[in-house]
Amino acid sequence: MTLLSSRAPQPVEPGLLSRALEVAGRLANDATDVITATAGRGAQPDPRDSPFDWVTDTDRILERHTRRVLTAEFPGIPVVGGEFGADHGADVAKYRWVVDPVDGTANYVAGVPWCAYSLALIDASGPVVGVVADPYRAQIYAAARGRGARANGKPITLTDRRGTAGAIVCTELTRKGVWPGMGQFIERAAAAHAGVRVLGSAALAIAQVALGHAAAAVLHSYREWDVAGSVALAIEAGAVVLDRHGEDAALPVDALLVAAPGVADEVLGWWQESVG
Numbered sequence: 492m493t494l495l496s497s498r499a500p501q502p503v504e505p506g507l508l509s510r511a512l513e514v515a516g517r518l519a520n521d522a523t524d525v526i527t528a529t530a531g532r533g534a535q536p537d538p539r540d541s542p543f544d545w546v547t548d549t550d551r552i553l554e555r556h557t558r559r560v561l562t563a564e565f566p567g568i569p570v571v572g573g574e575f576g577a578d579h580g581a582d583v584a585k586y587r588w589v590v591d592p593v594d595g596t597a598n599y600v601a602g603v604p605w606c607a608y609s610l611a612l613i614d615a616s617g618p619v620v621g622v623v624a625d626p627y628r629a630q631i632y633a634a635a636r637g638r639g640a641r642a643n644g645k646p647i648t649l650t651d652r653r654g655t656a657g658a659i660v661c662t663e664l665t666r667k668g669v670w671p672g673m674g675q676f677i678e679r680a681a682a683a684h685a686g687v688r689v690l691g692s693a694a695l696a697i698a699q700v701a702l703g704h705a706a707a708a709v710l711h712s713y714r715e716w717d718v719a720g721s722v723a724l725a726i727e728a729g730a731v732v733l734d735r736h737g738e739d740a741a742l743p744v745d746a747l748l749v750a751a752p753g754v755a756d757e758v759l760g761w762w763q764e765s766v767g
Contacts, residue, residue, distance in 0.1 A: 500616035500636055500741075508635045511612045511620040514564050519624035519631050522553050522608035526593065526626040531602020547600060550574050553592035557610065561588050568612070573716045586614050589716040595692030609694040611719035617741025621723025623694050632698055632724050640701060640727040649729040650703050651753045656684040658706035660758060661696035663689060663713075670711035672765035679761040697721035700749045701728040707750035707758040711735075711766075715742060722749065731755040735762065 529549055554574045561570050569578035570588045581587045588610065593599050595606030604627035611621040616636075623632045632647075634640035640647040652658065660680050662673065677687045685706065690696065693713055699705035701724040710718065722732060722741060731752050734743030737759050750758050 501614060503614070503619050503636055508620060508638065510564070512622070512633060512635050512638075514560065515610050515612070515620055515622040516631060516633055518557050518560055518610060519608055519622045519633075521556065522592065523624045523626040523629070523631070525549060525553055526599065526606065526608065526624075530599050530604075530606070530626075547593065547596060549599070550592045550596060553608065554590060557588075557590045557592065571716060573714065586612055586619065588612055589719045591694065591714075591716040591720075594694040594717050595690075598691045603691070605690050605692055605695060607692050607694040607698075607721075609717065609720035611716075611723055613715075613719055613742070618719050618723035618726065621720035623698055623720045623724065625695060625698070632701070632721070634723040634727040636723075636727070638727070640724045642702065647701060647703075647724070647728045649701065649751060651729075652706055652751045653753055654683075655680070655706055655754050655757055658685045658754070659699070659704065660685050660687050661690065661699055661705050661708040662687060663691070663693050663696055663710055665712045672762075672767065673711070675765040676709070676761055679765060683757070683761075693717040694721045697725055697749045700730050700751065701725040703751075706754045707748060709746075709748050709758065709762050711746050713745075713747065718742070718747070722747075725749045733759060735766070737763075 551574050554572045558570050568586045569581035569584050571577040571581050573591045591609045593606055594609050599606040608624040612619040620635045630642055632642050680687045696708040698721045700708050731750050733748045734740050735746040748759055
């Protein structure tokens with residue numbers, strides 16, 4: 492039986508939590524303005540080694556702005572970003588910021604209304620503060636350790652589920668496409684009368700679990716800056732966060748399951764059986 496998190500996260504100075512939430516929220520609002528003003532309107536994608544891993548001028552502009560503000564407000568805390576990498580010492584610092592300026596860039600370029608800005612403050616125990624901007628729904632999701640999660644200022648509390656029948660389960664492609672066992676995973680979900688959705692933003696996939704819209708989200712691989720903000724939401728809302736072996740971990744090494752507690756074991760079983 493899967494249990495709720497047994498983590499004992501280290502305490503954080505309340506003043507830092509409050510300042511981090513305020514600044515992160517301000518940056519998320521800035522990102523919302525930029526993304527909604529430019530999405531699908533002549534953005535120039537720069538494909539890297541994968542058609543699923545694009546970068547645009549907007550990614551670079553938002554990350555530069557984020558770094559500039561965070562460096563001024565929190566000069567001792569390094570920043571790690573999807574476009575410009577890690578500041579010196581980020582791997583050994585007590586705290587670090589992680590930012591993905593546009594999660595779901597292919598959707599953004601095409602004008603598909605499903606992308607996000609994600610920002611989180613992390614320590615050795617996992618996310619301390621997380622903020623995710625959902626520009627197309629005019630929502631800012633925010634969470635801080637021990638203070639709960641909110642959507643546009645309204646508290647989020649996850650309502651548990653008794654089963655997966657009729658539920659939505661989210662997953663995402665890897666950088667190179669379909670992950671091993673993904674087809675079998677979809678078949679297992681369908682046999683349980685659940686629907687699997689691949690929508691193009693890891694941050695928003697996890698946020699759907701925190702919001703109660705989806706029963707679970709499975710990411711076979713991910714990058715920390717894609718998910719840290721929404722993992723903070725999920726933990727504070729009451730979701731379970733596990734690695735592929737079913738171990739409790741805020742940010743597992745290479746894969747994660749985020750789920751309502753009542754369905755975590757079932758979805759974990761599908762996943763483990765699908766990958767062999």
